[in-house]
Amino acid sequence: MMQFIHKYGSPRYYYQWSRGWQKWLAIITVALLAIGLYQSFFVAPPDYQQGETVRIMYIHVPAAWMSMFVYMVMAFSGIVALVWRIKVAEIVIGECAVLGASFTAMALITGMLWGKPMWGTYWVWDARLTSELVLLFLYFGVIALHGAFDDPRTGAKAAAILAIVGIINIPIIKYSVEWWNTLHQGPSVTKLDKPSMHISMLIPLLIMAIAFKTFFLSLLFMRSRAELLSREKNASWVKEIVKEMS
């Protein structure tokens, strides 16, 4: 475990192995998005109640899933950064915060656009909307703290502590808000017995969900590699790479 983390987390080796991953993930993302978007716009049936507006779900739901997933990735890399002091993990925290906030904002905005025709209002103080909004605030906190320090390594460690405290708090916030007020429909896919969604809608949704995951990973690799280069600009391996390229 230790060896694995140190090997794949060393800046130089990370930069090399992530190059190939980034390329393939980007290709897969484009392919999946093409299939998924085509399916969700032209193949999937309109909803019997909501009509064509249901198609925004294929963006809204994957984005909402990503908002939690990215937070988990961020908190996990926070633990890795604090325990093993891996530089790459420190960079990943900052990049995850920005990407996670974007996904959360995307889920909120698409949700508002979907809510207007369906509920008759852009916003209701419903449990799921509120906890998504709180999640956005938590991301803002991590971003602000991460950027507030002169030394980026200190900022990353502080952000890691905040992310870890947040991961304990998120379930509490979620349940407290849920008991407070609920209007949003229950989860349709993650039910244990049988999803209450027809298979013709489920398949495009799952394709889009995987596409969002690979999209996130390829962006994460791209951003973290760029950040790595700028932080390590005085290291010898970066100079070698620059020399090779010129």
Place this chain on the structure above:
Amino acid sequence: MRLFYSILYRDLLLAIRRRRELANPLVFFVIVVSLFPLGVSPDKELLSQMAPGVIWVTALLATLMSMDAMFRSDYDDGSLEQLLLLPGPKVLLIGAKITAHWISIGLPLVILAPIMSLLLYFPTHAIGSLVITLLISTPILSLLGAVGVALTLSLRSGGILSSLLILPFYIPVLIFSTMAINASANQLPVSGYYALLGAFFIISALLIPFAVVAALKVSYN
């Protein structure tokens, strides 16, 4: 435990010697609560409905304003660094500082809140629940706030940033407390909310001092 008591005694003594600084958040609390009738409406019905939320949100803000005092002056004159170098568990030290903060800010708020609730026409039979929720929850506010202050200690403009970090974490406390007060105002059972708040307090008291120690280490780096 002697470490705990001596730090607690020191911090409380310091708080008493700086009475004026101590009073500021409390005056802030009184002024902000009395702004609401002026800003919204002096209507009796409306105010008594809003009272739990107004008092709770103002109490949150007053606690946040006072948060900086917990570590700031000790950080500036270097005594916090010396305290952290003491032998013995650092968690106890942090626990003592948080307790002292609660006694000097949280407890006065608990005493002031019932008086202010009368200004908002809050029904007198529910004042008991207001006091109980504040009594259980203000320690949670001090605990969570300590993490924010500890993380931003080495920054020049740490105060506003630490409020940004911590306010989202205050949401469960706010929700459970105001729900309990509203339930009691409507003569509904409230013990469930007290139990939840108590559980939240116990979890925070057990885990948060460790997070504060880690955050202080990052700040001293």
